[in-house]
Amino acid sequence: MTREPIRVLVVDDDFRVARLHASYVDATDGFETVAVAHTAADAVRMSEELRPDLVLLDEYLPDSNGSEILRRLDAAVLMVSAAEDSEVVRRALAAGAVNYVLKPFPPSVLTGRLVAFARFWGLLGPGAHLDQTAVDRAQQALRMADSPVASARKGRSPVTSEAIVGVLRAAADAVTAVEVAEATGVSRATAQRYLSDLARDGHVRLTLRYGTTGRPEHCFEWLGRRD
Numbered sequence: 001m002t003r004e005p006i007r008v009l010v011v012d013d014d015f016r017v018a019r020l021h022a023s024y025v026d027a028t029d030g031f032e033t034v035a036v037a038h039t040a041a042d043a044v045r046m047s048e049e050l051r052p053d054l055v056l057l058d059e060y061l062p063d064s065n066g067s068e069i070l071r072r073l074d075a076a077v078l079m080v081s082a083a084e085d086s087e088v089v090r091r092a093l094a095a096g097a098v099n100y101v102l103k104p105f106p107p108s109v110l111t112g113r114l115v116a117f118a119r120f121w122g123l124l125g126p127g128a129h130l131d132q133t134a135v136d137r138a139q140q141a142l143r144m145a146d147s148p149v150a151s152a153r154k155g156r157s158p159v160t161s162e163a164i165v166g167v168l169r170a171a172a173d174a175v176t177a178v179e180v181a182e183a184t185g186v187s188r189a190t191a192q193r194y195l196s197d198l199a200r201d202g203h204v205r206l207t208l209r210y211g212t213t214g215r216p217e218h219c220f221e222w223l224g225r226r227d
Contacts, residue, residue, distance in 0.1 A: 005032040006121055009052040009075070011043040012036075013061050017103075021056055021080060024107050028114045040064035047073040054117060059083035059092070067092040076121075078113060098142060108200055116142055156194065160186060164194045165203075165222075174207055174219035195220045 008025045010033055012018040022033040034050050037043040040061045047055065052075050057066040059081035067088060070077050079092045082103040089100055098120075099113050119141035123134065130138075163184045168175065181191040198204045198220070205223055208216040 003030070003122070005030055006054055006118060007032060007034045007050070007052045009034060009043065009046055009050065009055045009073075010036045011038075011040075011055060011061070011066065012058040012080070013038050021110070024110050025056070025114065028111050030118050031114055038062075040066070040069045044069055044072050047075055051075070053121070054078060056080045057097075059088055067095055067097075070095040070097060076117070078117065080110065106200065156197065160184070160190070161194055164191060165198070168198070168204060168220060168222035171222065174205075174209070174221035176209070176217050176219055178217075180220070192218075 008022075008031055010018050010022045010025065012021060015038065018036045018038060022036055025031045025033045031054075034052055035046045037046050038061075040063045043055070043057070043061070043066075046052075054076045055073050055078070057070065057073070057077050057079050059066040059079065060083060065088075066079065066081065070079075070092060077092075077097045079089075079097045079100040080103065081088075081100075083089070084102055092100060098117065101110055101113055120138050123138040123141055124130070164180055164186075167180050167183045177188050177192040177195055180186075180195060181188045184191065195204065195218075199206045203223060205221045207219045207221065209219045210216050
């Protein structure tokens with residue numbers, strides 16, 4: 001039996017950004033955008049009328065903050081916002097947001113969160129009889145996109161991935177592939193492959209550093225929680 005798609009309401013005050021996020025949703029298997037809203041009032045109204053499963057909610061809306069209407073939406077909410085203030089993030093998560101994605105981000109970051117939500121949604125399907133193990137498994141599935149080690153590509157070593165992530169988390173500044181290779185004992189080429197994966201998945205920021213030779217070096221800065 002074919003599973004019904006997860007119905008998504010996209011809320012963002014910027015018309016172009018809203019359309020872009022909707023395109024990411026529609027390009028992700030198992031999801032469909034049912035509507036786009038640009039104000040808090042429209043988000044609440046459309047949520048009541050359309051009963052979406054998931055709302056992608058911006059914080060900065062012209063008539064209210066997204067975190068202030070979150071509980072009124074009667075749907076799972078994934079915050080997608082440029083608001084990086086810790087109190088805003090804490091308020092949104094405490095109000096029930098299932099995840100928080102900071103703008104700007106590569107498409108793979110949002111796609112990863114959507115895929116994780118789909119796993120979570122499937123584990124808590126209608127009529128399922130749950131025990132604590134099942135609940136724990138669903139919560140873990142929801143957070144899997146946050147784990148660069150868990151999402152390591154096929155053919156990559158989780159041990160190597162964990163070591164490289166550890167170096168990035170401990171670094172006070174951006175590091176090069178050579179520095180990561182020296183710290184972990186792998187070759188520069190191997191470090192470069194893992195770092196490129198992390199950059200594509202949105203876990204690190206890629207920048208350029210110009211050395212004494214004038215040739216730029218690729219540098220990688222960790223974007224997540226540091227140890």
